[in-house]
Amino acid sequence: MRERPSKTALYTVDAVLVTAMGNELAILLVRNSSERERWSLPWRTPQTGETLEAAAASTAEEALGESPTWMEQIGAFGDGKRHPSEAEVSVAYLGLVPHETAAPRASYTWFQIGDLPSLPPRQRAMVEGATKTLQSSLDQAPIAFRLLPATFTLSELQQMYELLMGKRLHKASFRRALQAAWLVEPMDEWRSEGRGRPAQLFRYLPKKKRRPHRGVRFDFLYP
Amino acid sequence: MRERPSKTALYTVDAVLVTAMGNELAILLVRNSSERERWSLPWRTPQTGETLEAAAASTAEEALGESPTWMEQIGAFGDGKRHPSEAEVSVAYLGLVPHETAAPRASYTWFQIGDLPSLPPRQRAMVEGATKTLQSSLDQAPIAFRLLPATFTLSELQQMYELLMGKRLHKASFRRALQAAWLVEPMDEWRSEGRGRPAQLFRYLPKKKRRPHRGVRFDFLYP
DNA sequence: TGACTTTAGTCACACAAAGTGACTAATTCG
DNA sequence: CGAATTAGTCACTTTGTGTGACTAAAGTCA
Numbered sequence: 001m002r003e004r005p006s007k008t009a010l011y012t013v014d015a016v017l018v019t020a021m022g023n024e025l026a027i028l029l030v031r032n033s034s035e036r037e038r039w040s041l042p043w044r045t046p047q048t049g050e051t052l053e054a055a056a057a058s059t060a061e062e063a064l065g066e067s068p069t070w071m072e073q074i075g076a077f078g079d080g081k082r083h084p085s086e087a088e089v090s091v092a093y094l095g096l097v098p099h100e101t102a103a104p105r106a107s108y109t110w111f112q113i114g115d116l117p118s119l120p121p122r123q124r125a126m127v128e129g130a131t132k133t134l135q136s137s138l139d140q141a142p143i144a145f146r147l148l149p150a151t152f153t154l155s156e157l158q159q160m161y162e163l164l165m166g167k168r169l170h171k172a173s174f175r176r177a178l179q180a181a182w183l184v185e186p187m188d189e190w191r192s193e194g195r196g197r198p199a200q201l202f203r204y205l206p207k208k209k210r211r212p213h214r215g216v217r218f219d220f221l222y223p
Numbered sequence: 224m225r226e227r228p229s230k231t232a233l234y235t236v237d238a239v240l241v242t243a244m245g246n247e248l249a250i251l252l253v254r255n256s257s258e259r260e261r262w263s264l265p266w267r268t269p270q271t272g273e274t275l276e277a278a279a280a281s282t283a284e285e286a287l288g289e290s291p292t293w294m295e296q297i298g299a300f301g302d303g304k305r306h307p308s309e310a311e312v313s314v315a316y317l318g319l320v321p322h323e324t325a326a327p328r329a330s331y332t333w334f335q336i337g338d339l340p341s342l343p344p345r346q347r348a349m350v351e352g353a354t355k356t357l358q359s360s361l362d363q364a365p366i367a368f369r370l371l372p373a374t375f376t377l378s379e380l381q382q383m384y385e386l387l388m389g390k391r392l393h394k395a396s397f398r399r400a401l402q403a404a405w406l407v408e409p410m411d412e413w414r415s416e417g418r419g420r421p422a423q424l425f426r427y428l429p430k431k432k433r434r435p436h437r438g439v440r441f442d443f444l445y446p
Numbered sequence: 447t448g449a450c451t452t453t454a455g456t457c458a459c460a461c462a463a464a465g466t467g468a469c470t471a472a473t474t475c476g
Numbered sequence: 477c478g479a480a481t482t483a484g485t486c487a488c489t490t491t492g493t494g495t496g497a498c499t500a501a502a503g504t505c506a
Contacts, residue, residue, distance in 0.1 A: 198453090221429060
């Protein structure tokens with residue numbers, strides 16, 4: 001992967017793999033094969049005929065042994081910033097992985113997002129792009145659900161949203177909104193987590209609903 | 224632009240230039256130089272050292288003689304679908320242009336989005352990506368304002384939102400939301416449009432405001 | 447065992463935001 | 477002049493959100 005191809009490839013596909021670790025998001029980095037103390041995002045130069053998405057999925061599988069529960073293109077990054085390869089352009093993909101099932105292969109490690117090592121400039125831009133995409137997709141796509149295992153308690157779901165939104169949420173409001181959206185289905189299972197009353201388990205199972213029939217929203221400040 | 228380079232370029236930059244024409248969005252296409260009855264999006268293969276954004280801006284200027292009022296990357300498109308060039312990957316940019324100042328050069332023409340000619344498959348995907356980006360950025364970025372001239376009436380603004388959202392809006396609600404967002408500033412000018420009371424002119428001038436302090440929104444249906 | 451702590455889950459009320467129709471204002475047309 | 481047309485505002489209703497207090501079911505510890 002990291003050896004230089006004989007005819008220089010003009011683009012790469014890079015994966016920003018994200019999971020929730022402790023109370024923060026974490027990103028998967030791979031140790032540089034030549035300079036062992038340096039790190040970079042997992043990447044590859046796609047085979048001819050391979051789609052971009054397939055290349056990103058392969059990159060993720062090579063790192064984790066399994067596919068992310070969610071993949072989405074972040075965009076193309078060029079703009080002269082340096083990259084481990086000599087490619088002029090890199091296409092970045094965001095991949096989400098529940099932390100429970102995320103066992104990285106050797107030389108891959110999760111880094112909490114507040115504690116990342118120095119990265120090549122273009123990849124640093126990709127990480128920023130990934131967090132931005134994450135924020136803006138948060139209420140358009142089931143991001144939080146894809147970071148959780150298949151069954152979860154509503155408290156876990158709320159904590160995941162709190163992590164992603166970076167603020168505390170009120171339990172009653174959260175559950176009221178969740179009910180209105182018809183996104184989860186209760187299981188006939190409960191989980192007792194040490195103290196306190198056991199919590200019912202739920203799974204993500206969106207039912208058809210009428211799209212909220214709102215007017216305009218002006219949710220931007222500047223430009 | 225459309226001649227095949229000696230060493231095949233591996234990627235192109237394509238521009239989806241959008242304006243509001245009549246009661247519909249329109250996209251700028253260029254007549255194919257070899258097959259005169261076929262059309263495609265404006266594109267170019269970037270010079271070495273040129274940033275992606277700069278390449279997209281040049282492409283737009285070449286077509287319109289001026290820069291779009293808004294540019295945003297849509298993403299990278301590959302996936303084996305055919306493109307006028309032989310590039311494996313194309314990076315698409317969305318560009319917005321107020322219709323008043325949009326005078327296309329020769330061999331460029333606006334096509335209403337419901338009435339597009341057949342396009343190369345990859346470019347068709349870009350157009351779909353552009354409309355999707357447009358929808359999702361609508362309440363995150365001043366899309367509507369960038370499709371209007373610098374000064375406009377509130378009715379024009381509302382009509383633009385109605386066009387973009389594909390539904391009628393109630394005047395009072397629209398203005399109430401607009402006021403709350405502190406996005407426009409009234410001018411000391413009025414415009415009389417034939418019949419009826421003259422309308423005051425406004426310009427886009429966002430003032431700092433507190434971000435609406437909402438909780439979660441679950442605005443998605445399926446995955 | 448029984449009081450206390452802890453977490454889950456719900457309720458009800460206050461308040462804010464959005465939908466809506468009816469109103470006033472200023473102009474053109476005949 | 478009055479009718480028609482477009483701009484702009486108001487007040488009322490309906491819906492959604494923030495919030496604290498409540499009940500429920502478990503563990504802990506004397």
